[in-house]
Amino acid sequence: MIKEAKTNYPINELIKKRWSARSFSEKEITEDEINTLFEAASWAFSAMNYQPWRYIYVKKTDKENFEKFVDCLSDGNKPWAKNASVLIFSYAKKKYDDGNLNVSALHDVGAANATLILQATSMNIYGHLMGGYSRTKALELFNLDINEYEPVVFIALGYLDKPEKLEEPFKTREITPRSRKQINEFAKKFESS
Numbered sequence: 001m002i003k004e005a006k007t008n009y010p011i012n013e014l015i016k017k018r019w020s021a022r023s024f025s026e027k028e029i030t031e032d033e034i035n036t037l038f039e040a041a042s043w044a045f046s047a048m049n050y051q052p053w054r055y056i057y058v059k060k061t062d063k064e065n066f067e068k069f070v071d072c073l074s075d076g077n078k079p080w081a082k083n084a085s086v087l088i089f090s091y092a093k094k095k096y097d098d099g100n101l102n103v104s105a106l107h108d109v110g111a112a113n114a115t116l117i118l119q120a121t122s123m124n125i126y127g128h129l130m131g132g133y134s135r136t137k138a139l140e141l142f143n144l145d146i147n148e149y150e151p152v153v154f155i156a157l158g159y160l161d162k163p164e165k166l167e168e169p170f171k172t173r174e175i176t177p178r179s180r181k182q183i184n185e186f187a188k189k190f191e192s193s
């Protein structure tokens with residue numbers, strides 16, 4: 001409840017409920033659940049319906065490969081992300097089939113990630129996006145050609161556990177209420193001059 005969005009205007013319950021958790025329980029996320037999340041992601045909008053999102057995932061039960069994902073993460077993410085049930089790497093196909101740059105690719109991967117996370121939230125699975133990782137390590141691990149693909153974010157997924165499980169500073173962050181800019185700081189009605 002402490003993390004639930006405190007809003008000035010009514011919003012959808014799912015959007016209120018989502019937050020970036022770090023304390024994950026041992027409860028496994030099943031392959032069916034993972035496929036449900038990717039199914040949801042696939043229904044995001046994208047320029048030309050090109051669907052430039054790409055995902056590679058690993059489950060914690062696959063210890064050896066899970067460790068390889070964790071190794072890509074920054075030191076600020078490793079201590080808690082290693083407890084996730086699933087780690088996902090999201091990346092973008094940069095070009096259309098004709099070789100032209102898809103300037104909306106990053107936008108569209110973001111949209112798919114948001115859709116995936118909201119679906120997860122509806123299943124009581126919490127996700128945490130991470131831009132803190134080594135691009136060099138990720139490109140090498142996933143054998144990606146930077147001319148064709150753009151790394152986006154890693155995503156940690158899991159069922160929630162108690163904040164006390166975390167070490168500081170993560171424990172405090174886990175119980176700090178979320179805040180946002182006021183609407184007038186980022187949106188305004190157009191007025192012609």
Ligand SMILES: Cc1cc2nc3c(=O)[nH]c(=O)nc-3n(C[C@H](O)[C@H](O)[C@H](O)COP(=O)(O)O)c2cc1C
Binds near residue numbers: 130153
């Ligand atoms: C592109 C992107 C990169 C992020 N990278 C990190 C990260 O490396 N480590 C981290 O702890 N959180 C990361 N976050 C999570 C944000 O800090 C978080 O979404 C923000 O503080 C708002 O909190 P909320 O998601 O709980 O509302 C990232 C989020 C996004 C969208």
